[in-house]
Amino acid sequence: MFDTSLSWGDIVFLAQGAGMTLAVTAVSVIAGTILGIFCGVIRVQLGPYWSIPLTFVLDIFRSVPLLIQLVLANAFQSIAKLGWPPFTTSCVVLSLYTAAYCTEIVRGGIDAVPLTTRRAGRSLGLSWWQDMRFIVAPLATRVSLPSWIGLTLGVMKDSALVLWLGLIELLRASQILVTRLQEPLFILLICGAIYFLISFPIARLGGYLEKRWSPND
Amino acid sequence: MFKYSFQWNQALKALPQMLDGALVTMQIALLSMAIGLVVAIILTLFRLSGSRLLRGFAVAWVEIARNTPALFQIYMAHFGLGSFGIHLSPFTSLLAGIAFNNAGYLAENFRGALKAIPDTQARAGRSLGMTSLQAFRLIVVPQMLRIAFLPITNQMVWAILMTSLGVTVGMNTDLAGVTQALNARTFRTFEFFALAAVIYYLIAKVVTLAARLIASRLFRY
């Protein structure tokens, strides 16, 4: 059917690359989200003025190209003799990158909960923690989830850049095959299709949730 | 703490070279935005059109641009087109990849902006005797531009950051490319890339600030 020298082994190789993409994404998104929720709550508690230092630092992660961040972090761990393998370095950088965006999403979510609703909770005798846990968190999650899904997909796509540190993720695996088999278009199309198949359904889910939850918020 | 002597002098000496690179970076970003905006408008019109073929084409473009990595899109331009015997220079592949990405995201923003303007606005125009084209041009588009302005500036910042990906396809004249070339010669990775990071950061901030200034002058309502 296809005139290709792509072998079964090559397909396994691609799948392993995709596995690496997913692994880096999963670790970074989980760690970044936890850190992001933490920073987001701190930002809201401190108010816009006192959180300026935090906002400034997080903004750097959003204003410097990820590739540069990766190179810098790798150089830093080598200078500091931390001995981190590329996987660790990549996950640390992507986690901080995720956290920077996640903080904004969390802050937006919490800010979207009307103050009157929170006061109503507190006036029933709920503690700050109970108010956060039972009133704010459920409402803020609804507001934030679509953006968070978008962020997760963004990190998944941006994780392609870790190839620069030598990690063989999906795009790097495809590139290696391209060099060896000299069939760039065919192999890249497979690579793109894999990215698309991971991303598109989840993106649609995000869009659906947004549509479903926004009109009667 | 570290057994490493930072040599910032060397990096600072290379600053003029890097600033030249930054100009190339801005050039690619601006060009890719210009192309992206024009294509996005065309894609938006395609999406509104009655033809299923045009609509399908526009939707496919937008979904591929949004659901695959930007680096993949640049690779497609650089390596993928090789299958057709088309070999683009790093500059052209980088520009094509980012412009493709910009167009997809911008088209989606335009669609959202159009949706945000109530039908009653065009209706009010029609009831004053305007043709549908007049109502669209005089009433819908100006409001749409305001809604889409912030996403457009965000995309501009994205475009600047994306230019750094050119180094992976052998680009050596933009900021990331120049930095990487200096790095390869001296192995002062941290110093050079830290300086590059500062420059990228400043460019991003200046662009954001400029956009805010323009917006406050442009949209007084």
Next chain:
Amino acid sequence: MIEIESVHKSFGKLEVLKGINLTVNKGEVVSIIGGSGSGKSTLLTCINGLEPINSGKIKIDGTEVHAKSTDLNKLRQKIGIVFQQWNAFPHLTVLENVMLAPRKVLGMAKSDAEAIAVKNLTHVGLAEKLSVYPNRMSGGQQQRMAIARALAMSPKYMLFDEVTSALDPMLVGEVLDTLKMLAEEGMTMICVTHEMAFARDVSDRVAFFHQGVMAEIGTPEQLFGAPQNPETQKFLASIR
């Protein structure tokens, strides 16, 4: 003269107008009252051709609105309409809002359009607000601007679609006063309204719509003083 002959109109399966007949003569003010969903607002958007109709005829000065050969853009210049939601153009100042259609639709020179806009805005009491953007004004002021915007096209007929329904009670008076002033100047008007006092004081005739049918029409004295139709009686009793 506006002639409405057995107009039927459906949205999908829902028939909102079930054979409406009404003739409005030059200089006449007709108010339409009735509960929500009675089809009264839909009738207005059918009159200026914003909505198609399923059967029947609407004629403006003898021109059939829904005929294929009718130039609706031309026809609409004769008919001003003001909506419940005033639909100010948020990106234009008050003056620009009113100038836009005379310039772009009638092709007037800027200075002429400006003179007309200033005249009409002064007429509705907004002479001080020319360079303000609509979102800086109250709902009542925006609604008066919308009236001036329609008047700037020098329409022969004005349609008002519940123009006070979305306003704070405090602001209703200023808009109704503007309508009253227009009526006294001899403008031909159809007003869909919930303001019974206004309908009684200003209209030549009042029509009561009920579930897509014009249940009753007559002078204000007849309709409010001695309603014949039991639905009219029920409606009037319910709002007192």
